Amino acid sequence: MKAGRHQRGWVGLIGVLIALAIVAVLAQTVLKSYGLLPGSVAAERAGPRAASAAGPAPADPTAATPAPTAPLDRARGVERTLQRDAQDLARRIDESAK
Numbered sequence: 502m503k504a505g506r507h508q509r510g511w512v513g514l515i516g517v518l519i520a521l522a523i524v525a526v527l528a529q530t531v532l533k534s535y536g537l538l539p540g541s542v543a544a545e546r547a548g549p550r551a552a553s554a555a556g557p558a559p560a561d562p563t564a565a566t567p568a569p570t571a572p573l574d575r576a577r578g579v580e581r582t583l584q585r586d587a588q589d590l591a592r593r594i595d596e597s598a599k
Contacts, residue, residue, distance in 0.1 A: 536572050 532538045 529538065533540060
């Protein structure tokens with residue numbers, strides 16, 4: 502009877518380790534799809550990009566800056582926008598309180 506209880510603990514431990522491994526693999530896949538880990542799924546789907554025979558196009562200084570594509574850059578941009586909006590709102594509240 503003691504052997505049965507002792508083995509149940511090992512079976513439970515191995516079950517927890519298998520579940521942890523599954524969660525780790527799923528988390529890695531999700532992080533790669535979001536572009537937070539190297540070797541993202543989106544980059545693999547795009548395939549190799551061939552260089553143009555004419556070379557890179559000249560930079561146009563009058564063109565608008567393209568939106569950042571990296572998730573962290575986008576998050577930083579959103580953070581800056583929220584901070585600027587919060588400062589504007591605080592300024593308007595201060596002006597209306599006068």
